[in-house]
Amino acid sequence: MSKAAILRDLLARPGLVPAVGAHDALSARLIEAAGFPVVWSSSFTVSAAQRAMPDVNLLTMTETLEAAAHINRAVGLPVVADCDNGYGNAVNVVRTVEEYERAGIAALCFEDNVFPKKCSLYPGMRRELLSIEEHAGKIRAAKRAQRDPATVVISRTEALIAGWGMNEALRRAHAYADAGADMILMHSKAPTAAEVLEFMRLWDRPTPIVVVPTLYPSVTFEELEGAGVKLVIWANQVLRGAVRGMQQTLATLARARRLSALDPHIVTLEEIYRHVGVEEFKEIEREFLPRGVSDARAVVIAAGSGKSLLPLTQDRPKCMLDIKGRTVLERQLETLRACGLHEIAVVRGYRKETVVAPGARLYDNDAYEETGELASLFAAEPELQGRFVFLYSDVLFERGVLEKVLRAPGDIVIAVDRAWMDQRDRLLPLAKPVDLVVTSDPPRAGRRALGEEAVDRLVRIGQRVPPDTAGGEFIGLAAFSARGAELLRETYAHALAAGAAPFHEAESVRQASFTDALQALVAAGHPVTCVSTYKGWLEIDTFDDYQRAWAEIRS
Ligand code: SPV
Numbered sequence: 238m239s240k241a242a243i244l245r246d247l248l249a250r251p252g253l254v255p256a257v258g259a260h261d262a263l264s265a266r267l268i269e270a271a272g273f274p275v276v277w278s279s280s281f282t283v284s285a286a287q288r289a290m291p292d293v294n295l296l297t298m299t300e301t302l303e304a305a306a307h308i309n310r311a312v313g314l315p316v317v318a319d320c321d322n323g324y325g326n327a328v329n330v331v332r333t334v335e336e337y338e339r340a341g342i343a344a345l346c347f348e349d350n351v352f353p354k355k356c357s358l359y360p361g362m363r364r365e366l367l368s369i370e371e372h373a374g375k376i377r378a379a380k381r382a383q384r385d386p387a388t389v390v391i392s393r394t395e396a397l398i399a400g401w402g403m404n405e406a407l408r409r410a411h412a413y414a415d416a417g418a419d420m421i422l423m424h425s426k427a428p429t430a431a432e433v434l435e436f437m438r439l440w441d442r443p444t445p446i447v448v449v450p451t452l453y454p455s456v457t458f459e460e461l462e463g464a465g466v467k468l469v470i471w472a473n474q475v476l477r478g479a480v481r482g483m484q485q486t487l488a489t490l491a492r493a494r495r496l497s498a499l500d501p502h503i504v505t506l507e508e509i510y511r512h513v514g515v516e517e518f519k520e521i522e523r524e525f526l527p528r529g530v531s532d533a534r535a536v537v538i539a540a541g542s543g544k545s546l547l548p549l550t551q552d553r554p555k556c557m558l559d560i561k562g563r564t565v566l567e568r569q570l571e572t573l574r575a576c577g578l579h580e581i582a583v584v585r586g587y588r589k590e591t592v593v594a595p596g597a598r599l600y601d602n603d604a605y606e607e608t609g610e611l612a613s614l615f616a617a618e619p620e621l622q623g624r625f626v627f628l629y630s631d632v633l634f635e636r637g638v639l640e641k642v643l644r645a646p647g648d649i650v651i652a653v654d655r656a657w658m659d660q661r662d663r664l665l666p667l668a669k670p671v672d673l674v675v676t677s678d679p680p681r682a683g684r685r686a687l688g689e690e691a692v693d694r695l696v697r698i699g700q701r702v703p704p705d706t707a708g709g710e711f712i713g714l715a716a717f718s719a720r721g722a723e724l725l726r727e728t729y730a731h732a733l734a735a736g737a738a739p740f741h742e743a744e745s746v747r748q749a750s751f752t753d754a755l756q757a758l759v760a761a762g763h764p765v766t767c768v769s770t771y772k773g774w775l776e777i778d779t780f781d782d783y784q785r786a787w788a789e790i791r792s
């Protein structure tokens with residue numbers, strides 16, 4: 238059903254139909270949201286709002302059409318377009334009808350002003366009207382030009398506006414109805430509705446009547462309806478309300494010079510997002526854009542006190558330690574950004590005021606003394622929606638390691654260093670706790686995996702994994718898909734609700750490490766993919782590590 242047919246349908250019902258004037262696409266959308274059935278694309282408000290110009294035919298047909306087309310596209314409602322005097326003679330009217338119909342406009346209104354016209358509302362103007370014959374010819378031309386039989390052609394007479402009297406108004410209305418106009422707009426500048434109501438009493442044709450009560454604003458909907466008017470156009474009040482709103486906003490801003498002073502007077506950003514369809518846009522992105530890393534976030538867990546590095550960590554957490562002029566955290570953020578991850582969150586705890594993380598969102602786990610990494614991760618729960626990367630704040634890794642993790646298939650992916658297998662004998666007995674990993678299909682010891690690797694799944698992870706069974710070391714880097722993130726949230730919520738104690742290697746869920754959550758995911762039957770790396774990372778957990786970092790990092 239064309240919008241013209243929708244409009245015809247509306248007009249065929251008994252009673253008066255209101256049309257509200259829009260000056261742009263957003264105002265049209267607000268008119269629709271407020272429940273009005275028809276939009277008037279007004280030359281007065283479009284000239285004022287879009288060009289700050291008087292309504293005197295300064296805008297061309299194509300400019301006016303562009304405005305009407307934007308308005309029309311923004312709403313599902315039929316639009317009645319103010320086409321002034323058709324921008325010339327009957328020849329111009331034909332092109333106007335063709336172009337407006339192509340843009341999906343339901344109705345076109347042509348007034349019998351000469352070109353260039355002057356807005357009907359301006360006081361103290363000498364007015365000239367076309368001859369009845371010439372305007373009737375334009376209406377016949379418009380009716381013949383329309384392709385959609387439902388398109389509504391409104392013929393407007395300015396006889397009363399020009400002060401030419403009721404008889405001339407009636408003569409013109411009759412002639413235009415005879416020329417085939419679907420509706421007659423009888424404009425009036427009288428201060429009351431008396432003139433228009435008198436016209437309605439004298440009107441003896443079936444052609445329905447349109448009015449614009451701008452200058453006789455106290456007339457009620459019911460009075461017009463009772464008089465048999467079919468369409469009332471509330472033409473410019475939305476713009477005038479908007480101007481008042483803008484002036485008040487500006488006056489408040491000039492006075493307060495602080496944006497929050499405006500809060501009670503302006504709509505929220507969210508409201509604008511709603512009107513312009515930001516959610517729909519996101520939905521399209523989610524559904525159709527290739528999944529790059531740019532939609533992924535990173536969450537760095539930096540809440541712990543780093544006791545193993547005292548006294549270096551007396552006044553700052555480990556991530557704030559300096560290595561050759563840059564902090565560990567700065568280096569991490571650099572690697573993340575180099576891999577296209579720009580949405581970064583850092584969870585602080587110990588000496589949180591010293592954490593400097595430019596461009597990252599900060600979350601706090603103030604209970605860092607009594608809780609574990611998992612609680613810190615969930616301090617940033619809003620970030621755990623959609624794809625995200627997890628990392629400890631005390632590991633530095635090469636970009637290639639992160640890229641490999643991001644490329645790997647699977648909803649939950651962790652990086653496992655296989656160099657462990659070569660070094661195992663040298664490292665035993667372990668001088669410090671290590672997150673050891675048992676996987677389903679580890680590469681053979683001493684062989685660095687090349688090319689396509691078999692899919693290797695996590696079987697067991699933690700610091701209590703017997704070293705002789707371990708096939709690698711977890712490096713503190715993991716990636717979750719949107720589904721993986723959901724599984725993690727569910728697993729955590731479930732463990733919390735069950736009050737699981739112990740929770741894998743931890744005494745309780747509150748004290749759990751990230752690896753306990755991974756073990757819980759495996760236990761619940763969710764596959765965790767292990768991506769092999771061979772060194773390419775270092776951890777800063779002990780003073781030895783810190784010294785090694787200084788030695789190994791070149792710049
Ligand atoms: C308009 O809104 O542009 C109109 C109505 O044509 S009036 O301003 O009253 O002429």
Ligand code: MG
Binds near residue numbers: 280281292321
């Ligand atoms: Mg107009």
